[in-house]
Every structure is written in structure tokens, then in C-alpha cells.
Amino acid sequence: MAGKKHSASRGRVGNASGSGALVPVEESLALPVVNFVPIVSSYNDRIRPLLDAVDKLRHLNITKEGIQLPTIVVVGDQSSGKSSVLESLAGISLPRGQGICTRVPLIMRLQHHSSPTPEIFLEFNSKTIRTDEAQVANAIVVATDEIAGNGKGISNSPLTLVVKKAGVPDLTMVDLPGITRVPVKGQPENIYEQIADIINEYIKPEESIILNVLSATDDFTTCESIRMSQKVDRNGERTLAVVTKSDKSPEGLFEKVTADDVNIGLGYVCVRNRIGDESYEEARQEEAFLFENNPHLSKIDKSMVGISVLAQKLVHIQATLIAKCLPDIVRKIHDKLNANISDLKRLPKTLSSPAEALTTLMGIIGAVKDSLKKLLVNGEYDEYPDENQMHCSARLVEMFNKYSSDLNNSPESDPTRDFLIAEVRVLDEGKRIELPNFVPRNAFLAVLQPKVHRISHIPVDFVVKIWDYIEEVVISVLMHQSENYHQLEASTRRACRNLMEKMKEKSINWVLEVVQMEKLSDYTCSPEYVTEWNKLMAAQQVFFDLVEKNQGSNINIEGLGLVVVKDDLRGYMPVLRQAYDLKMRMTAYWKVVMRRLVDSMALYLQLSIRNLVNNELEKEIVNQLMTTYNGQIEKMLEESPAIAAKREKLNASIRLLKHSKDLLANIMDNLTSVVF
Ligand SMILES: *[C@@H]1O[C@H](CO)[C@@H](O)[C@H](O)[C@H]1NC(C)=O
Ligand SMILES: *[C@@H]1O[C@H](CO)[C@@H](O)[C@H](O)[C@H]1NC(C)=O
Ligand SMILES: *[C@@H]1O[C@H](CO)[C@@H](O)[C@H](O)[C@H]1NC(C)=O
Ligand SMILES: *[C@@H]1O[C@H](CO)[C@@H](O)[C@H](O)[C@H]1NC(C)=O
Numbered sequence: 001m002a003g004k005k006h007s008a009s010r011g012r013v014g015n016a017s018g019s020g021a022l023v024p025v026e027e028s029l030a031l032p033v034v035n036f037v038p039i040v041s042s043y044n045d046r047i048r049p050l051l052d053a054v055d056k057l058r059h060l061n062i063t064k065e066g067i068q069l070p071t072i073v074v075v076g077d078q079s080s081g082k083s084s085v086l087e088s089l090a091g092i093s094l095p096r097g098q099g100i101c102t103r104v105p106l107i108m109r110l111q112h113h114s115s116p117t118p119e120i121f122l123e124f125n126s127k128t129i130r131t132d133e134a135q136v137a138n139a140i141v142v143a144t145d146e147i148a149g150n151g152k153g154i155s156n157s158p159l160t161l162v163v164k165k166a167g168v169p170d171l172t173m174v175d176l177p178g179i180t181r182v183p184v185k186g187q188p189e190n191i192y193e194q195i196a197d198i199i200n201e202y203i204k205p206e207e208s209i210i211l212n213v214l215s216a217t218d219d220f221t222t223c224e225s226i227r228m229s230q231k232v233d234r235n236g237e238r239t240l241a242v243v244t245k246s247d248k249s250p251e252g253l254f255e256k257v258t259a260d261d262v263n264i265g266l267g268y269v270c271v272r273n274r275i276g277d278e279s280y281e282e283a284r285q286e287e288a289f290l291f292e293n294n295p296h297l298s299k300i301d302k303s304m305v306g307i308s309v310l311a312q313k314l315v316h317i318q319a320t321l322i323a324k325c326l327p328d329i330v331r332k333i334h335d336k337l338n339a340n341i342s343d344l345k346r347l348p349k350t351l352s353s354p355a356e357a358l359t360t361l362m363g364i365i366g367a368v369k370d371s372l373k374k375l376l377v378n379g380e381y382d383e384y385p386d387e388n389q390m391h392c393s394a395r396l397v398e399m400f401n402k403y404s405s406d407l408n409n410s411p412e413s414d415p416t417r418d419f420l421i422a423e424v425r426v427l428d429e430g431k432r433i434e435l436p437n438f439v440p441r442n443a444f445l446a447v448l449q450p451k452v453h454r455i456s457h458i459p460v461d462f463v464v465k466i467w468d469y470i471e472e473v474v475i476s477v478l479m480h481q482s483e484n485y486h487q488l489e490a491s492t493r494r495a496c497r498n499l500m501e502k503m504k505e506k507s508i509n510w511v512l513e514v515v516q517m518e519k520l521s522d523y524t525c526s527p528e529y530v531t532e533w534n535k536l537m538a539a540q541q542v543f544f545d546l547v548e549k550n551q552g553s554n555i556n557i558e559g560l561g562l563v564v565v566k567d568d569l570r571g572y573m574p575v576l577r578q579a580y581d582l583k584m585r586m587t588a589y590w591k592v593v594m595r596r597l598v599d600s601m602a603l604y605l606q607l608s609i610r611n612l613v614n615n616e617l618e619k620e621i622v623n624q625l626m627t628t629y630n631g632q633i634e635k636m637l638e639e640s641p642a643i644a645a646k647r648e649k650l651n652a653s654i655r656l657l658k659h660s661k662d663l664l665a666n667i668m669d670n671l672t673s674v675v676f
Contacts, residue, residue: 047319048170053667054322055109055172057329059123059160062660065653067332068205070321071174072314075199075225076213078178081244084273085213086175088307089314090163091280092120095137095144103148105158105198106140106175110168118165124157136161152187156198169311171318173211174202179224196228204232207325209266209317210239216249216270220262236265240317242310243270250296257300266317269310270300284308330664337657344650348484350639357633361625364481364488365618371477372613376470392473396605399469403462404598410458412451413594415587419563422447423579423586424572431575439582441522447586449519452593456515459597463507466605471500474617486640488625495624499616503608514600524592532588535559540580547576560587 054069063069076082083094083101090110095101113119120136122129122143131139140161148155154177176199183191203210210229214220220241229239241264246253257268272290274283284307291297291305303309351357374380379393389395411417426446434440475496482488539558546555553565569576629636 047315047322049667050322050326051170051172051318053663054326056663057660058107058172060656060660060663062333062656065336065656067329067336067660068207069329070207070209070318070325071202071205072172072209072211072318072321073199073202074173074175074211074213075203075229076178077215077218077224078180080178080213080215080218080223080225081273082175082178082213085242085244085271085307085310086173088271088273088280088283089169089171089173089311091165091168092118092133092163093137095141102175102177103144103152103154104177105156105202107158107160108171108173108175109160109162110171110173111162111164112166112168112170113164114166116166118163120164121162123160123162152184152191154191154194154198156201169315171311171314173314176202179228181224199228200232203229206238207321208238209321211314212239212241212264214241214243216243216245216253216256220256223262226262230263233265234263236263238266239264240266240313241268243268244273246270246297246305247272247290247294250294252296254296254299257304267313268304269313270297270305271307271310273307326664326668330661330668333657333661333664337654337661340650340653340657344647344654347643347647347650348639350647351634351637354632354634357637360637361488361633364485365621367481368477369613369618371481372474372617375473375477376609376613390473390476392470395469396466399462399466400598400602403458403601406458406462407455407594407597410455412455413590415583415590416561416563419565420569420576420579420583421566422450423582424569424575427575427578427582428572436574436578437581439578439585443582444522444585445519447582448522448589451586451590452515452518456512459511459515459601460508462601463511463605464504467500467504467507470503470609470612471496474500474612484639484643485637487629487636487638491625491628491636492621495621496617498624499612499620502620503612503616507604507608510604511601514597518593518596522589524589524596526592529588529592532559532591533584536584536587537581540577540584543580544577 057067058069058071074082074086083096086108087094090108118133120131120133122131122139124143124147129139129143140159143159147157147159158174177195179192179195179199180187181192183189188194202208210233212223212225212229214223214226220226230236233239241257241262243253243257253270257270260268270291272283272287274280275286278286287306291300291302297305348360349356351360371383374383375390375392376396381391384390407413423443426443427440430440430443430446432440475493478492478496479489482492536557536559539560543555543557546552547565547570550570553567554562555565556562572579625633625636
């Protein structure tokens with residue numbers, strides 16, 4: 001049995017998509033049906049739980065979590081007859097009057113029930129108000145005033161109207177304020193924009209079906225509601241049109257709905273609403289009579305006329321829509337729930353005892369040390385794959401190469417510069433009675449000391465730069481690891497700054513000491529010094545031959561390069577040989593000095609960084625925290641208000657999503673048996 005039912009329902013869908021429309025309509029609708037139940041009841045039995053579930057989700061405000069619900073949204077220009085259509089569908093009276101009557105989104109939940117007494121109530125601002133058919137219009141006005149104020153303003157907070165009545169179709173629709181171009185007295189200037197914003201919010205989601213109410217007396221192409229729905233649904237695939245006031249303008253209506261100039265993909269339904277004191281039953285009979293007998297209107301196919309056709313179409317559209325959307329909704333709820341749960345898990349735990357706080361603090365310090373060890377000592381940067389600035393070993397090597405090249409390219413390292421000038425001056429002033437080919441050590445130091453002094457800023461600048469860089473790295477690791485504890489962030493930042501100042505000062509002192517050592521002594525055990533000196537001295541004879549013959553002033557010395565022999569050097573002939581020797585010793589020795597400055601710096605920095613990572617940083621942070629917080633660890637790990645708020649929000653989202661998931665879990669099992 002069940003299988004047969006199935007294939008029958010599937011067959012209907014096939015027809016629907018085949019003709020490009022969502023909704024096929026059954027044949028029996030030409031009759032003036034007053035009570036929808038006989039036709040739709042088996043259908044309703046299956047769709048009803050799903051519709052209830054969607055209504056419950058709507059009630060839970062699940063759209064706030066970014067999950068859109070399948071919704072039939074009713075839009076229309078002011079005085080298009082929108083309220084009349086809804087009244088006819090619901091069989092009750094809605095507020096009437098000048099200006100906008102619908103000032104808030106009105107969620108109308110129509111439910112057939114078998115008891116002859118209707119049950120009508122309003123839900124808004126977390127309360128439920130019972131009313132009856134006679135009072136409902138008034139009750140809506142009162143509720144609207146409470147939500148949107150007494151004036152003529154509008155609000156985006158919805159009002160829910162539940163109508164349980166024998167014979168109404170099971171339908172949930174959202175009625176939106178009618179579109180008005182010109183503000184009337186008492187309305188805000190931007191009333192059009194306000195209404196358009198609300199309408200757009202509701203009709204934009206792909207899950208919304210747009211029920212566009214048009215007046216037969218209007219030119220459809222100029223309707224504001226058409227303009228709006230076309231913006232979000234260009235081809236009208238989810239737009240259905242209801243044409244009201246068919247009796248007022250029967251001529252040409254057939255042509256208008258056949259031509260379909262405004263792209264209504266789901267088709268047109270022409271209706272005649274209740275007039276004057278007619279009962280709803282009488283109105284339906286009048287409507288049937290009209291479309292049967294009016295020479296213009298009778299041309300319109302019977303599957304396109306009458307309130308009951310509209311009701312059936314809507315019920316069917318709604319069922320198809322829900323069946324189509326629900327699996328997606330279930331998936332989205334599942335995804336969002338998982339995302340939010342893992343977000344919540346990733347938030348730091350709230351710390352409730354000093355022991356917990358201490359554990360957390362130790363964890364953070366341990367993590368910081370591990371990270372820094374990877375970055376600064378081991379050269380691993382898997383934690384910061386995309387941040388080049390954090391790839392420390394590469395950056396340090398670059399900085400180091402720059403340092404080395406700064407030293408070797410400094411003017412002091414150019415042996416051809418001011419060739420022999422300093423040497424001659426020193427020797428001339430320090431001349432003593434002694435053997436002429438002997439280079440006095442005093443003279444050597446007298447040249448060396450100012451030379452060393454002139455490059456001493458390079459290593460000093462370098463260590464400052466290195467520690468500035470390391471400070472950046474350390475702070476960014478610290479901030480990353482303690483980001484959830486704003487007090488801790490501030491304290492560790494301060495501790496890091498202090499420590500870096502100390503490291504910098506210590507390094508500068510060390511550099512100055514190294515420079516001082518270089519100034520005081522001239523020593524190396526490197527044999528290269530002698531080799532280099534010998535090589536340079538080999539060119540001595542050629543050089544002096546040229547100088548003595550006064551041949552040119554630019555002389556190429558092998559191993560040194562092109563030198564300029566200044567004229568006044570020739571006046572110092574007696575010390576010139578000594579000066580040459582001194583220069584060559586200095587040149588050979590300077591290379592040793594440069595290498596020593598680079599090498600010792602490398603070793604020194606390695607040691608300092610290791611010390612920093614392994615001992616100093618932890619000591620400094622703990623000291624800083626203990627002095628600031630007097631040992632009260634819980635205080636330092638106080639949660640920032642932003643984190644607390646985020647936790648609260650996630651908690652609420654998770655609660656809502658879980659609730660929704662449970663709600664759907666029950667009916668999803670049944671969904672498979674309601675395939676259309
Ligand atoms: C949904 O939001 C409205 C206001 O937008 C609020 O009055 C109502 O209480 C909320 N419902 C739930 C279940 O949180
Ligand atoms: C829950 O997860 C969703 C999807 O990842 C996200 O858009 C939303 O912002 C999260 N909620 C909260 C409160 O963070
Ligand atoms: C999250 O909500 C649950 C109840 O739903 C509550 O027990 C728990 O304390 C909340 N957690 C936070 C951090 O607010
Ligand atoms: C699902 O279907 C079973 C039987 O077909 C029914 O008893 C149950 O009430 C249905 N559940 C819901 C939530 O509709």
C-alpha cells in the first residue's frame with residue numbers, strides 16, 4: 001500500500017518539474033469549494049508534522065543562526081488587496097484602515113482542526129494572547145502598537161497569528177507591510193526604505209517563495225512589489241502572483257496573465273475577494289459564479305482562478321518547498337552545531353581554583369618555551385607556516401650576513417683607501433733612533449686603535465637590531481599563547497620588554513668589551529696572517545721601483561688593488577718602506593679582526609638566545625607576575641569580558657542548535673516517507 005502511495009506522489013513531482021512549475025493543480029477545483037479539507041487532507045497528514053517542525057524552528061529564532069526556513073512571503077503594493085487575500089485564506093478579519101495596517105511582519109499560521117470552534121491566538125514578545133474571530137483584528141492592532149509603537153512607524157520584530165479553524169488550509173505565511181512610496185502624515189520620511197529593507201530581508205533567501213499580490217486594475221509592470229521580487233528572483237522561479245479585484249477590471253485580464261510580461265514562474269491565480277457583508281461562503285460562490293459567467297473572465301483556465309485554487313497551490317508549494325529544504329536545514333544545523341561546539345572547546349576553560357590557574361599558567365609558559373625553542377633554536381616554523389617574520393633562523397642568518405657584509409664593506413676594510421697616509425703620519429711622529437726596517441708595535445697599535453673604534457658602532461647597532469627582532473618574535477609568541485587572558489597578556493608583554501632591555505644592555509656591554517680587547521692587543525695564531533702578509537710584501541719592490549721612478553700615481557698592487565700614491569707621500573721617502581710594511585701587516589691583520597668580530601658574535605648570540613629561551617624568559621615572567629599580583633595567580637588569569645561574552649553567545653547558539661537538531665531528528669525519519 002505504502003509503496004503505491006509513494007509512486008503516486010513522485011509522479012506528481014515529475015509533472016511539476018516537467019512543466020517548469022512547482023505546482024500542478026488537481027482537476028477538481030472548478031467547484032466552489034468552501035472547505036479545503038476533503039481535497040488536501042491525506043496530503044496534510046503527511047506534511048503537517050514537517051510544517052509544525054518548521055514553525056517550531058521559526059519560533060526558536062533559528063534564522064538568527066543564519067539558517068533560513070522555507071517561507072511563503074506575501075508582498076504587495078499598498079491597496080493591492082493583500083489583506084483581503086489573507087482574510088479569504090484564513091476566513092477571519094484582519095485590521096483595515098487608512099495607511100499601512102501591517103506594520104510588523106505578521107507570521108500567519110493557519111491550521112485546520114476538526115473542532116467547530118476556532119482557536120485564535122497571537123504570539124509576540126514571549127507571550128501568548130488568546131482571542132476570537134470577533135476580536136482578532138483589534139487584538140492585532142493592540143499587539144502591533146505594543147511592538148512598533150502607537151504611531152505609524154514599522155518594526156522588524158514579528159508578530160505571530162495562529163488560526164486553528166475547521167476548513168482552513170495548513171499554511172504558514174509571512175505578511176509584510178504594504179509598499180508605500182509617499183509617507184503620510186506621521187510616518188517617518190524614509191518609510192519606503194524601511195519597508196523595502198524588511199521585505200528584502202524576507203524575500204532574499206532562496207528558501208522563500210514570494211507571493212506577489214497584484215491588483216487587476218494596475219499595470220503589473222509598474223508594480224513596486226514586482227520590481228522588488230524581480231531583483232532577488234530574476235526569472236520568477238519562486239514567485240507566484242495573485243491577481244485581486246478581478247471583478248473590477250475583467251477586460252484584458254486574460255491577456256495580461258497569459259502574456260506574463262513580468263515573469264511569474266509559478267503562475268497566476270485570479271481571485272475575487274469578499275465584498276461588503278458577504279460571508280466567506282457567499283464570497284466563494286460569487287467568485288465561482290463570476291469566473292464561470294463573465295465573458296472576459298471565463299476565458300481564464302479554471303486552474304488559475306479562485307481562492308481555493310490559490311490555497312491548494314500554496315499548500316502544495318509549501319510541501320514541496322519544505323521537503324526540498326529540510327535535508328539542507330538538517331545538514332546546516334549539524335555543521336553549525338559542530339563548528340560552534342569546537343569553537344567552544346577551543347575557548348579557554350574558566351578557571352575556578354588557584355591550582356587550575358597555576359596549571360594553566362605553567363602550560364602557557366611551557367608552550368611559549370616550546371614555540372620559542374622551535375623558532376629560535378631549532379629553526380622549525382611549523383606553527384607559523386605563513387608568517388615569514390617568524391621564520392627566525394632564516395631571518396637571523398640574513399641579518400647576520402648583512403652584519404658581516406657591513407663590516408667587510410666598511411671604509412676601514414678598504415686597504416687602498418688613503419693609501420699609506422695614516423701609516424706615514426704615525427711613523428713620522430713616532431720616529432726614534434732605531435733600525436729603519438723595523439715596524440714598531442706602538443705604531444701598529446696607533447693605527448689599529450682608531451680603525452677599530454671607527455667600526456665599533458657596527459656590532460653595537462647589530463646587537464640592538466637583533467634583540468629588537470627577537471623581542472618582536474617573543475612578544476608575538478607570548479600574545480598568541482596567552483591571548484585568552486588579558487591580564488596575563490599585559491604582564492608578559494611588560495616582562496618581555498624588560499627582559500629585552502636587559503639582554504640588549506648585556507650584549508652591548510659584551511660588544512664594547514670585545515672592541516676594547518681588539519684595541520688593546522694585536523694577536524692571532526692564525527697562520528693565514530703571515531701568509532697574507534708575505535704575499536702582499538712580495539709586491540713591495542715593484543711598488544717602490546715605480547714610486548722612485550715617479551711613474552704615475554695609480555699603481556696596481558697584487559693582492560690589494562689599485563692604489564693612489566699622493567704626491568706628498570714622496571716627501572716621506574725615509575719612512576715609506578716602513579709604512580708599506582705596516583700597511584701590509586695591518587691589511588692582513590684586519591681580516592683576522594673582522595673574522596673574529598663575526599665569529600665571536602655568532603657564538604655569543606647563540607648562547608644568549610639559548611639562555612633567553614631556556615631560563616631568562618621564564619624567570620622574568622614569573623617575577624613580573626608575582627610582583628604585580630602578589631602571588632594571586634587566579635587574578636592574572638582572569639578571563640577578558642570579550643571571551644566571557646563569546647562563551648555566552650556560543651553557549652546560547654549551541655543550546656538553540658541542539659534543540660533544533662533534536663526537534664528535526666524525530667521527523668526526519670518520517671521525511672523519507674513524505675517524498676513528493
Ligand atoms: C525570538 O526573538 C524574539 C525577538 O526577536 C523574542 O521576543 C523571542 O523571545 C525569541 N524566541 C526565543 C525562543 O528565543
Ligand atoms: C557558530 O558557527 C557558525 C558557523 O561556523 C558561525 O557562523 C557562528 O558565528 C558561530 N556562532 C557563534 C556564536 O560564534
Ligand atoms: C551553558 O549553558 C548551560 C545550560 O544550557 C549551563 O549549564 C552552562 O553553565 C553554560 N555555560 C556557560 C559558560 O555559560
Ligand atoms: C512518524 O511516523 C510514525 C508512524 O508512521 C508516527 O507514529 C510518528 O508520530 C511520526 N513522527 C512524527 C514526529 O511525526
